[in-house]
Amino acid sequence: xxxxxxxxxxxxxxxxxxxxxxCAYSNSASDYFIWYKQESGKGPxxxxxxxxxxxxxxxxxxxxxxxxTVKHLSxxxxxxxxxxxxxxxxxxxxxxxxxxxxxxxxxxxxxxx
Amino acid sequence: xxKVTQSSRYLVKRTGEKVFLExxxxxxxxxxxxxxxxPGLGLRLIYFxxxxxxxxxxxxxxxxxxxxxxxERFSLILESASTNQTSMYLCASSFIRKLANYxxxxxxxTRLTVV
Numbered sequence: 001x002x003x004x005x006x007x008x009x010x011x012x013x014x015x016x017x018x019x020x021x022x023c024a025y026s027n028s029a030s031d032y033f034i035w036y037k038q039e040s041g042k043g044p045x046x047x048x049x050x051x052x053x054x055x056x057x058x059x060x061x062x063x064x065x066x067x068x069t070v071k072h073l074s075x076x077x078x079x080x081x082x083x084x085x086x087x088x089x090x091x092x093x094x095x096x097x098x099x100x101x102x103x104x105x106x107x108x109x110x111x112x113x
Numbered sequence: 114x115x116k117v118t119q120s121s122r123y124l125v126k127r128t129g130e131k132v133f134l135e136x137x138x139x140x141x142x143x144x145x146x147x148x149x150x151x152p153g154l155g156l157r158l159i160y161f162x163x164x165x166x167x168x169x170x171x172x173x174x175x176x177x178x179x180x181x182x183x184x185e186r187f188s189l190i191l192e193s194a195s196t197n198q199t200s201m202y203l204c205a206s207s208f209i210r211k212l213a214n215y216x217x218x219x220x221x222x223t224r225l226t227v228v
Contacts, residue, residue: 008153034216043117043203043219089155091216100146100171101217105155 008087010108019077021107023090028071030092034101035064035075039086047075047088077109085111116140119204119220126227132191134223136204144207145187146217147171147179149200156203162187194227201225 013019025033031052036044050057050064050073057064063076073090089106120135138145146161148171158171160179168179176198180188187206191198201224205217 032216036216036219041222041224043221044217046216046218049216100158100161103156105153 008105008108010110012110012112013080015080015082015111015113017080019080019109021075021088021109023073023104025071025073025092027092027094030094032093033066033073034091036089036091037086080111082111082113085109117204117206117218117220119223121223122221124223124225126194128195128227130194132194134189134202136187136220137185138206139185140206142206142208146205147189148203150203151200159189196227199225199227
């Protein structure tokens with residue numbers, strides 16, 4: 001898994017398996033969280049978001065889980081495909097008027113065929 | 114399809130040159146941001162802007178300046194490029210108080226090499 005401030009971890013999975021990417025955030029005041037996917041040579045793309053009043057949110061093949069008690073966020077990818085290979089990173093918004101996001105350093109997901 | 118467009122994908126500049134990186138968004142977003150991304154360091158905020166002609170320093174503003182004369186355009190300026198500014202530069206935009214659905218929208222990035 002990853003934590004804001006740590007080196008880039010890696011996760012290698014077989015095609016068709018489920019993937020779980022973790023993120024620990026530090027600011028208990030953060031009220032909004034986002035997962036981004038960044039493929040090699042491209043800009044980050046929004047995957048899914050969640051607000052702090054929710055514990056779980058589902059998208060297409062992706063689920064984000066938020067555990068505020070331990071300040072932990074996870075991204076679950078179902079039936080991982082080769083096209084899912086990328087760096088995934090979480091971002092948190094600590095509120096306030098400026099809406100700056102704080103980004104984790106990311107996890108490199110490699111999907112083996 | 115909404116877009117954040119960065120004018121160049123790749124740039125090679127010489128040390129000491131003044132470099133302009135341009136970013137344009139077509140979503141009428143109030144907020145715009147410039148980040149640099151380096152291996153092992155993640156995304157680091159250089160400057161951001163909440164409105165036309167407004168700018169605020171991010172975490173690593175040294176050696177950079179910005180300009181936002183129009184809402185849709187946010188320019189990053191390297192006053193005198195140095196080799197330690199070789200990096201991937203990412204522009205992003207967002208709504209004010211409207212992060213609920215989409216967060217930041219990023220451009221494709223500009224990979225700048227200073228030689």
